[in-house]
Each structure stands twice: as C-alpha cells, then as structure tokens.
Amino acid sequence: xxxxxxxxxxxxxxxxxxxxxxxxxxxxxxxxxxxxxxxxxxxxxxxxxxxxxxxxxxxxxxxxxxxx
Amino acid sequence: xxxxxxxxxxxxxxxxxxxxxxxxxxxxxxxxxxxxxxxxxxxxxxxxxxxxxxxxxxxxxxxxxxxxxxxxxxxxxxxxxxxxxxxxxxxxxxxxxxxxxxxxxxxxxxxxxxxxxxxxxxxxxxxxxxxxxxxxxxxxxxxxxxxxxxxxxxxxxxxxxxxxxxxxxxxxxxxxxxxxxxxxxxxxxxxxxxxxxxxxxxxxxxxxxxxxxxxxxxxxxxxxxxxxxxxxxxxxxxxxxxxxxxxxxxxxxxxxxxxxxxxxxxxxxxxxxxxxxxxxxxxxxxxxxxxxxxxxxxxxxxxxxxxxxxxxxxxxxxxxxxxxxxxxxxxxxxxxxxxxxxxxxxxxxxxxxxxxxxxxxxxxxxxxxxxxxxxxxxxxxxxxxxxxxxxxxxxxxxxxxxxxxxxxxxxxxxxxxxxxxxxxxxxxxxxxxxxxxxxxxxxxxxxxxxxxxxxxxxxxxxxxxxxxxxxxxxxxxxxxxxxxxxxxxxxxxxxxxxxxxxxxxxxxxxxxxxxxxxxxxxxxxxxxxxxxxxxxxxxxxxxxxxxxxxxxxxxxxxxxxxxxxxxxxxxxxx
Numbered sequence: 001x002x003x004x005x006x007x008x009x010x011x012x013x014x015x016x017x018x019x020x021x022x023x024x025x026x027x028x029x030x031x032x033x034x035x036x037x038x039x040x041x042x043x044x045x046x047x048x049x050x051x052x053x054x055x056x057x058x059x060x061x062x063x064x065x066x067x068x
Numbered sequence: 069x070x071x072x073x074x075x076x077x078x079x080x081x082x083x084x085x086x087x088x089x090x091x092x093x094x095x096x097x098x099x100x101x102x103x104x105x106x107x108x109x110x111x112x113x114x115x116x117x118x119x120x121x122x123x124x125x126x127x128x129x130x131x132x133x134x135x136x137x138x139x140x141x142x143x144x145x146x147x148x149x150x151x152x153x154x155x156x157x158x159x160x161x162x163x164x165x166x167x168x169x170x171x172x173x174x175x176x177x178x179x180x181x182x183x184x185x186x187x188x189x190x191x192x193x194x195x196x197x198x199x200x201x202x203x204x205x206x207x208x209x210x211x212x213x214x215x216x217x218x219x220x221x222x223x224x225x226x227x228x229x230x231x232x233x234x235x236x237x238x239x240x241x242x243x244x245x246x247x248x249x250x251x252x253x254x255x256x257x258x259x260x261x262x263x264x265x266x267x268x269x270x271x272x273x274x275x276x277x278x279x280x281x282x283x284x285x286x287x288x289x290x291x292x293x294x295x296x297x298x299x300x301x302x303x304x305x306x307x308x309x310x311x312x313x314x315x316x317x318x319x320x321x322x323x324x325x326x327x328x329x330x331x332x333x334x335x336x337x338x339x340x341x342x343x344x345x346x347x348x349x350x351x352x353x354x355x356x357x358x359x360x361x362x363x364x365x366x367x368x369x370x371x372x373x374x375x376x377x378x379x380x381x382x383x384x385x386x387x388x389x390x391x392x393x394x395x396x397x398x399x400x401x402x403x404x405x406x407x408x409x410x411x412x413x414x415x416x417x418x419x420x421x422x423x424x425x426x427x428x429x430x431x432x433x434x435x436x437x438x439x440x441x442x443x444x445x446x447x448x449x450x451x452x453x454x455x456x457x458x459x460x461x462x463x464x465x466x467x468x469x470x471x472x473x474x475x476x477x478x479x480x481x482x483x484x485x486x487x488x489x490x491x492x493x494x495x496x497x498x499x500x501x502x503x504x505x506x507x508x509x510x511x512x513x514x515x516x517x518x519x520x521x522x523x524x525x526x527x528x529x530x531x532x533x534x535x536x537x538x539x540x541x542x543x544x545x546x547x548x549x550x551x552x553x554x555x556x557x558x559x560x561x562x563x564x565x566x567x568x569x570x571x572x573x574x575x576x577x578x579x580x581x582x583x584x585x586x587x588x589x590x591x592x593x594x595x596x597x598x599x600x601x602x603x604x605x606x607x608x609x610x611x612x613x614x615x616x617x618x619x620x621x622x623x624x625x626x627x628x629x630x631x632x633x634x635x636x637x638x639x640x641x642x
Contacts, residue, residue, distance in 0.1 A: 003473055006476035006479075009473075009474070009476060009477065010445065010476065010477060013460065013464075013477055014445060014448065016456075016460065017448065017454070017456045017457045017460050018456075019456075020454075020456035020459075020460070021453075021454040021455070021456040021457070025455045025456075028455070028456065028459065055467070055470070055471065056467075058470065059466060059469070059470070060466075
C-alpha cells in the first residue's frame with residue numbers, strides 16, 4: 001500500500017472531521033468503528049491489519065476492569 | 069494585587085494633525101490617489117505608488133503607529149516586496165530571522181518543522197517583528213518621500229461620496245473638517261473599515277467561536293527564535309499555547325481558552341498572570357518577567373467578493389480577514405499592496421486600461437481564497453470548531469510521537485508565495501508549457517545568486533535584485549556576444565511609454581563584462597529556469613512572471629505586455 005501524500009492525508013483528515021461533525025457526537029463511535037473495519041478490510045495483508053490495531057492502541061492505557 | 073505592566077521597548081512618536089491650507093473657491097482639491105489607513109498595507113501602497121512616480125495622499129485617523137500585539141511575522145515574500153519599497157534594511161536590522169519550529173503534545177516533542185530555505189535564498193523564510201516596528205520602518209521610508217507622499221495624521225474619513233470618476237471625502241481633523249476629491253481611493257483602513265461600511269459592503273465567510281488570549285511579556289531569554297506550539301501542555305491541560313520570540317526581549321504568547329471560559333474574565337491580569345507563570349516554569353524560563361499587553365482574539369475567515377468597486381479599491385484587512393494561524397494577515401495585505409500599486413500607477417499614468425485594476429481584484433480575491441483555505445485548516449487544528457476536530461486532533465497528536473507519517477497534519481502551514489495561475493494577464497501559455505523548469509506564468513521568481521554588472525562595478529547579488537518599478541525582461545543569452553543578444557522590446561507597438569528593462573543574463577563570465585547585465589556564476593540559474601540562449605522570462609513590476617518562452621523575439625514579448633495592459637482598449641477609449 002502506498003502511503004498518502006501529506007496534502008492528500010490533510011484533505012482526507014479534514015473530510016473525516018467534517019463528516020463526523022455532521023453525524024454528531026452520538027454516532028461518532030459507530031462511525032469511527034465502521035471506518036476502522038473498512039480500513040482493516042483494505043489493509044495489505046494480515047500483518048498489516050494486526051499492526052494497525054496494535055499501533056492505534058499502543059500508548060493508550062487499558063481500562064481498569066479490562067479482562068486479562 | 070495590582071499587576072505591574074512594563075512598557076513596550078519602543079518609543080512611539082506622536083504626530084501633529086496635518087491640515088492642508090484650503091485653496092480658494094468652492095472646489096475641493098483633487099488628487100489622483102488617496103489612501104485611507106496608515107497601517108502596513110497603506111504604507112506599502114503609498115510607497116509602491118511613489119516608486120512609480122505617482123503622488124498620493126495618505127490619511128490616518130490616529131496620531132502614531134499602532135500599539136499592542138498585532139502582526140508579528142513577516143514572510144520572505146513580504147521582505148522581497150519591502151526591499152523594492154526601500155525599507156528592507158530596517159526590517160532585517162530589527163527583526164529576528166527564523167526557519168522553523170517545534171510542536172509538543174503534553175511533554176513530548178511531536179514535530180520539528182523547517183520552512184523551505186536553501187543556498188539560493190537571499191532572505192530568511194520569516195522574521196519576527198512587532199507591527200509597531202513594521203509600521204515605523206515603513207513610515208521612515210514614507211517620510212523620505214515628502215515629494216510624492218502627503219502624510220496626514222489625525223485625519224478621519226467621516227463621509228464618502230462614490231462617483232463615476234472618483235470619490236469625494238469629508239475629512240475630520242482636531243481643527244475642523246474639509247473636503248477632498250480623489251480620482252482613485254484605496255481603502256486600507258483595516259478590519260473595521262469605515263470605507264467598506266460606507267459603501268454598504270459586507271465581508272462573507274466563517275467566524276470561529278474558539279478564542280485565544282494574546283499576551284506580550286518582557287523576558288530576557290537566550291532561547292532561539294522558533295515557533296513553539298504546546299498542545300495540551302502540563303502547565304495548561306486541555307489548552308493550546310503558541311510562543312514567539314520578538315525583538316528586544318518581547319515574547320508573544322497566545323493561548324486557547326476553553327469553551328466554558330468567560331472571555332472578559334480571561335483577560336483580567338489576575339487570570340492571565342498565573343497561566344503565563346506556569347507556562348514559563350514548564351519551559352524552564354526562570355528569569356523575572358513582566359506583562360506588557362493583553363488582548364483577546366477570535367479567528368475569522370472572511371472576504372469581500374470583489375476588491376474593486378468602481379474607483380474604490382480595497383486592500384488588506386479591509387478586503388479580507390484571515391485567521392492568524394499561518395501568519396497570512398499582514399503578509400497577504402502587503403501582497404495586495406504590491407499587486408495594486410503598479411496597476412493603479414499604470415492606470416493613473418495612462419499606460420494601461422482600467423481593466424488592469426479588475427485583474428487586481430481577480431488575482432487577490434483568488435489569493436484570499438487560497439489563504440483562507442490554508443488558514444481555515446490551521447484554525448481547525450489550533451482552535452477545533454467541533455467535537456470531531458477536537459477528538460481527531462487528540463488522535464493525531466498521540467500518534468505523532470511514534471508515527472512520523474501523521475506529523476504533517478500538525479504542520480502550521482505557514483504562508484508561502486501565491487501563484488496567480490488563472491490570471492487573465494498571463495500570456496503565451498502554450499510557449500510556457502515548453503519550458504520544463506522555473507516559475508510558471510503567475511508565479512513569483514525562484515531566487516538564485518548571480519553576478520550583476522553595473523555601470524561602474526561588478527558584484528555578486530541575487531536575481532530579485534534585478535527587479536524594479538517596471539517590467540523586467542530576463543533575457544538569457546550566450547557568453548559569446550552575437551546579434552541575438554539584442555531584444556528591442558521597448559519599441560513595441562503600443563507600449564512605447566511603458567517602463568521596462570531588458571536584463572541580459574549569460575551562463576558564465578563573458579570576456580567583455582559590459583556586454584551583459586548579469587551572469588550565472590553558480591551554474592544553478594540556467595537549469596533552474598530551463599534556460600538556454602534565447603529564453604525569455606517577462607516579469608511584472610510585482611515580481612510575478614507574466615510569460616516565458618524558450619525562445620522569443622521582441623515583438624512577441626511586446627505583445628504580451630500590450631495584452632496585460634489592455635493597450636488595445638486604452639487606445640480605443642483615449
């Protein structure tokens with residue numbers, strides 16, 4: 001997969017923000033979840049998909065009641 | 069407790085009101101150009117017109133240059149313009165040059181950006197200079213032209229009557245009112261333009277809710293000059309803070325208010341002082357400091373639809389308000405003035421049709437839209453307008469630590485020179501397409517060192533040194549003198565009176581230095597412009613390329629100038 005050029009990433013980012021604004025805060029989580037599923041489905045192989053998930057979670061602390 | 073403020077390290081000169089002697093009779097004195105507003109844009113407009121020999125009256129309601137924290141960054145493009153206006157030395161002597169900046173998320177650096185700069189440049193990409201110094205430097209240049217610039221302090225426009233052939237102004241001074249007629253009126257009277265309101269015109273676009281507090285402080289620190297941005301810093305969680313070093317130990321701090329904060333209370337010194345104190349502690353700045361000035365800012369992204377309304381021309385904040393993030397306010401205004409000055413001068417002097425002034429509006433409205441597009445993106449990051457922008461910003465900042473591929477989203481998108489790609493003035497686009505490198509029609513010159521031959525000396529300089537208040541024909545020639553070195557554009561049909569200079573540039577030192585005007589001693593200029601002997605770049609007085617040819621004759625170049633100036637229809641109406 002070729003990474004997006006900075007200007008294209010910038011435009012995509014802005015579009016995403018505007019779309020999420022229009023959908024409203026209540027639907028933001030499901031919107032981002034759907035976006036994540038589509039991104040995973042289009043990932044370049046299983047390793048790439050796993051890396052996306054791990055990278056997105058990497059510096060977020062697990063919840064206190066998270067199952068081990 | 070009373071907060072002790074320090075004064076700005078700047079001596080403000082207060083100017084007496086200027087009231088002209090009124091002439092006899094009922095007819096008000098008439099002037100070719102009157103400029104309303106002596107800010108950076110008014111001064112640059114006046115200096116630009118004067119450089120073309122056009123007399124102007126410059127009107128200012130106040131009695132001094134501005135006070136407080138306003139524009140603070142001047143771009144390389146603006147410095148190029150200021151150089152042509154004769155004020156560069158003062159800008160460079162006082163200003164602090166810088167090339168980049170750092171952004172932090174919480175306590176981690178997530179971006180270190182640099183602005184484009186290389187060995188070909190003459191000027192720094194940016195300098196920090198407070199607006200009062202910007203204005204004073206320009207005012208010094210204005211005061212050196214009393215023959216052409218009639219500066220009138222403490223003179224306020226109280227009424228305007230727009231007419232087909234100009235405008236009649238009623239002006240108020242401390243010692244009474246008088247009338248003045250102008251063939252052309254330049255409205256450079258700022259964001260709350262009286263002229264704009266008087267003509268019933270409205271800015272259109274978006275106003276943002278997010279507010280920033282702006283504080284200037286006096287602090288002695290050896291920290292280098294760079295743009296510092298702190299997102300969600302430990303000293304002020306949830307906020308965004310910008311820090312810029314100014315000359316003479318002034319530091320400009322901008323910090324974002326939370327949506328639930330009362331803006332009036334927020335600029336109370338009692339609320340500002342602890343925030344600044346905790347910021348400085350976080351930065352490791354331990355020296356004593358004092359506040360100088362405090363204010364509040366709300367981002368706007370607004371413009372008039374057109375900048376020419378008959379005989380009234382709008383420039384700078386009177387024409388458009390762009391967000392501060394990306395430093396496009398004063399810089400775009402200076403660009404307006406530079407674009408307007410030569411066109412208005414040519415029209416006043418009968419060298420061009422009035423249509424040339426429509427191209428001022430077209431080009432600068434297009435530039436404003438580009439500035440607003442970038443400024444809006446910067447604002448959406450710096451002052452997120454919705455929960456979505458806020459959430460996504462947290463995501464980007466958190467990921468940027470480990471993922472360089474997202475760091476470009478944090479880049480502050482600083483102002484850069486704008487290309488008038490769709491300008492109706494651009495000529496010979498087919499011929500331009502055959503030139504494989506160099507600035508396209510509508511673009512500004514790429515800077516490059518070269519050796520310049522003057523009447524009595526040879527010196528190393530830069531390409532932009534060759535520009536002046538005229539068209540410049542960059543004629544790339546051979547080192548060996550031959551008949552093709554000559555390009556007699558000046559005699560072109562219909563452009564006999566147009567000020568123009570032909571500059572012959574050779575690829576290397578010729579045997580007889582006097583046979584050329586410059587040569588490419590670095591060997592970088594010719595390839596940068598895809599130039600060969602015979603190549604021509606036609607450059608407007610504002611440094612934008614009008615046309616370029618791999619090979620051109622004098623008649624072709626003259627026709628391009630004639631096209632831009634509307635020579636045909638000016639003759640029809642003459």
